[in-house]
Amino acid sequence: xxxxxxxxxxxVLQTQTNLEEQKQEMQNTQAETQLKEKEKSNRLQEQxxxxxxxxxQSEQKKMEEKxxxxxxxxxxxxxxxxxxxxxxxxxxxxxxxxEMQLDFESVEEAVMxxxxxxxxxxxxxxxxxxxxxSQTQQLQQKNDSLQKEVQxxxxxCKILQEEIVKQVEAKNEEVQSLNTTCTTSEEAEVxxxxxxxxxxxxxxxxxxxxxxxxxxxxxxxSTEWQKQRNKRHKGNTKPxxxxxxxxxRRTKK
Numbered sequence: 001x002x003x004x005x006x007x008x009x010x011x012v013l014q015t016q017t018n019l020e021e022q023k024q025e026m027q028n029t030q031a032e033t034q035l036k037e038k039e040k041s042n043r044l045q046e047q048x049x050x051x052x053x054x055x056x057q058s059e060q061k062k063m064e065e066k067x068x069x070x071x072x073x074x075x076x077x078x079x080x081x082x083x084x085x086x087x088x089x090x091x092x093x094x095x096x097x098x099e100m101q102l103d104f105e106s107v108e109e110a111v112m113x114x115x116x117x118x119x120x121x122x123x124x125x126x127x128x129x130x131x132x133x134s135q136t137q138q139l140q141q142k143n144d145s146l147q148k149e150v151q152x153x154x155x156x157c158k159i160l161q162e163e164i165v166k167q168v169e170a171k172n173e174e175v176q177s178l179n180t181t182c183t184t185s186e187e188a189e190v191x192x193x194x195x196x197x198x199x200x201x202x203x204x205x206x207x208x209x210x211x212x213x214x215x216x217x218x219x220x221x222s223t224e225w226q227k228q229r230n231k232r233h234k235g236n237t238k239p240x241x242x243x244x245x246x247x248x249r250r251t252k253k
Contacts, residue, residue, distance in 0.1 A: 005132065008125050015118045019111070026107060033100060037093075044090060051083060164201060171198045 055076070062072045175194050 005129055008129070012118075012122050012125060015121070019115055019118065022111060026104075026111070030104060037097060040093060044086065047086060051079060051086075055079060168198065168201055171201065 058072050058075055058079075062069055171194060175198065
């Protein structure tokens, strides 16, 4: 889960970085375009100034030299053609500039749309992250509750085991006492019944241990369950079982 969250955060940061790079590239492109337009405008201005100077010179020559009027007229005609050509070039340049302006506006709109989409995606990812964190807190609270319940059951089982151990020890003492005093077949039967009762008590104790271990294993991690198991076996050692002995019958004299 944490790896997924970290990956989502990296994607968001990468998206923001890409947006900034695209924005910088567009600004650089716009600056270059404006510089080229300015250079072309300066060249056209210089050409127009040169044409104006040439036109003034031709007018002066026309006044001074009437004989070269025809030639000057031809030159003027050529100059006018050049001017018309320059005007056409200027008009074409103006049209291209307007088209570039439209293209720039469309690119800017696309960038704004992409930025808005990225912001919505970031918002969605933030909501998803908050939901994951809330689920993690709920799972942690549930785990804490289960651990408290297991601890309570463990303590209750420990008390029950201590009582069972006391009962087993009392039964062992009774069995040993009966082993030393029994002389008839009826007393031997009593001993067998006591041993059966002792086995039932041991079976009950073992079943209780198995149940507690199963609950702990389901709710605890493997390390915690192993520590609890070692602690329980260390603190609760089984009492020594009495050795079964068949009572000897005394022969009547």
